Amino acid sequence: MDVLAGLLLIGLPLAYAAAMAVLAPRLLTRGVWRFDRPGLCLGLWQVALHTGLAGAATSFVAAMWLAAVLVARSTAERAGWVSVQAVVLLWVVLAVAGVVGVVVTTQYRRLARDERRARRGLSTLEAEHGIHRAVADGTSITVVESPRAVACALPGRARAVGCRHRVLVSSGLARSLDAGELRAVVLHEQAHLRLHHPLLLRLARLNAACVPLLPGPRELERVSGMLVELIADDAAARHCGDLTVAGALTTIGSLEGDAAMLLRAERLRARRRPRVRRGPARPVVVASAPGA
Ligand SMILES: [Zn+2]
Numbered sequence: 001m002d003v004l005a006g007l008l009l010i011g012l013p014l015a016y017a018a019a020m021a022v023l024a025p026r027l028l029t030r031g032v033w034r035f036d037r038p039g040l041c042l043g044l045w046q047v048a049l050h051t052g053l054a055g056a057a058t059s060f061v062a063a064m065w066l067a068a069v070l071v072a073r074s075t076a077e078r079a080g081w082v083s084v085q086a087v088v089l090l091w092v093v094l095a096v097a098g099v100v101g102v103v104v105t106t107q108y109r110r111l112a113r114d115e116r117r118a119r120r121g122l123s124t125l126e127a128e129h130g131i132h133r134a135v136a137d138g139t140s141i142t143v144v145e146s147p148r149a150v151a152c153a154l155p156g157r158a159r160a161v162g163c164r165h166r167v168l169v170s171s172g173l174a175r176s177l178d179a180g181e182l183r184a185v186v187l188h189e190q191a192h193l194r195l196h197h198p199l200l201l202r203l204a205r206l207n208a209a210c211v212p213l214l215p216g217p218r219e220l221e222r223v224s225g226m227l228v229e230l231i232a233d234d235a236a237a238r239h240c241g242d243l244t245v246a247g248a249l250t251t252i253g254s255l256e257g258d259a260a261m262l263l264r265a266e267r268l269r270a271r272r273r274p275r276v277r278r279g280p281a282r283p284v285v286v287a288s289a290p291g292a
Pocket of ligand 1: 188189192228229232
């Protein structure tokens with residue numbers, strides 16, 4: 001009975017994990033509902049990912065438990081054949097755990113190294129070419145001298161005292177947009193930071209790097225990048241209105257030759273949701289210190 005229960009505990013969660021790996025890419029990559037409800041779609045992806053991983057972990061723990069039961073039983077009954085089964089199962093489980101641990105650790109270190117390098121590059125750019133600095137809603141905003149029309153968000157480190165989230169906006173972008181559109185860009189980047197999108201994207205990248213042969217993790221990485229952009233667009237549009245965000249996306253997409261941004265602008269124009277939160281226009285740069 002113990003062995004049967006153990007086999008069920010190994011098989012069922014593993015079957016669930018496999019079902020998530022196969023079904024999620026098929027069910028969550030179809031239909032226009034993903035573009036209307038990107039938050040729901042990303043949430044379902046996260047549920048599929050985390051419950052699938054939990055299923056695989058449960059299966060692993062059950063295999064360890066079954067091996068321990070078989071070892072204890074074989075020792076008590078002095079049954080050599082059970083002992084062989086237990087030892088084989090134990091070695092298989094330990095080998096799988098070792099391989100998984102090495103792969104996850106190696107890929108995590110590689111991704112962390114790439115992120116540190118990118119962060120250092122942006123920090124250097126901010127320090128050497130920052131021409132205006134301000135703080136808005138707890139976020140440090142820096143305009144960086146550059147002809148490109150780009151903006152990006154840098155999450156603050158939780159353990160670092162006084163290290164707040166940062167948004168970098170190129171001067172080329174600031175010159176190309178009107179005040180409302182520029183505010184929409186900053187709100188878009190702040191939404192990425194507030195909703196922990198960098199962390200979600202890191203998990204999706206790590207998942208895809210650890211299991212490169214399965215379609216599910218690759219799809220999750222691909223769609224996560226798109227969905228977080230739509231979610232941030234919607235967050236900005238709730239404050240500035242769809243048309244303002246669409247105008248900013250059109251300008252950036254045209255200047256940078258980014259067709260995906262033009263499609264995101266079309267999505268917002270097609271919806272034309274009226275601005276929900278009205279109020280006095282707040283300047284993007286609350287207080288600036290040229291050259292600081
Ligand atoms: Zn974005």
